[in-house]
Amino acid sequence: MLNKKVEDILNKQISGEASSSHLYLAMASWAENAGFGGTAAFLYTHSDEERQHMLKLVKFVNERGGKAIIPDLSVGTISFKNLKDVFKTLLDHEIEVTNSINEVVHVCLNEKDYTTHNFMQWYVAEQLEEEALARSILDKLNLIDNDKGGLYLFDRDLENFKADTVANDQAN
Numbered sequence: 001m002l003n004k005k006v007e008d009i010l011n012k013q014i015s016g017e018a019s020s021s022h023l024y025l026a027m028a029s030w031a032e033n034a035g036f037g038g039t040a041a042f043l044y045t046h047s048d049e050e051r052q053h054m055l056k057l058v059k060f061v062n063e064r065g066g067k068a069i070i071p072d073l074s075v076g077t078i079s080f081k082n083l084k085d086v087f088k089t090l091l092d093h094e095i096e097v098t099n100s101i102n103e104v105v106h107v108c109l110n111e112k113d114y115t116t117h118n119f120m121q122w123y124v125a126e127q128l129e130e131e132a133l134a135r136s137i138l139d140k141l142n143l144i145d146n147d148k149g150g151l152y153l154f155d156r157d158l159e160n161f162k163a164d165t166v167a168n169d170q171a172n
């Protein structure tokens with residue numbers, strides 16, 4: 001049976017993963033409308049991954065005798081100024097998620113829930129990768145600045161990056 005404090009913080013994390021998925025979906029749609037097809041494909045995939053992160057938590061909470069709460073995502077319109085704004089928002093969001101995952105791990109240790117602590121290690125590793133990826137994308141955009149040719153190549157690279165990720169996932 002899940003300890004109440006652990007259940008509550010896991011439900012908070014479910015809400016965090018749902019809002020990540022929602023935010024990246026808004027980014028993907030913005031990129032698609034702005035003509036950045038590669039970036040849109042990358043972000044649609046990223047949004048799907050965040051939904052999987054949420055589902056994994058929902059199932060874990062329910063399987064351990066808790067009650068997963070599916071959040072109500074009542075947010076206003078999300079819009080972006082440019083690609084740099086998109087990826088700066090993405091990085092800031094990932095940093096927040098990393099902090100909230102660290103909070104979950106902290107509560108698990110305090111409550112001596114080593115099973116959930118062990119389960120959360122996957123999220124800890126995932127955040128490390130996601131933050132590093134967001135930082136490297138933002139570094140590239142800072143180098144390119146407003147150069148149109150550079151932005152074209154950036155968008156094409158993200159399309160290929162998405163294709164590589166899907167191929168690697170299928171091979172594993």
Ligand code: OFO
Nearest residue numbers: 020050053097130
């Ligand atoms: Fe859910 O992995 Fe980042 O946010």
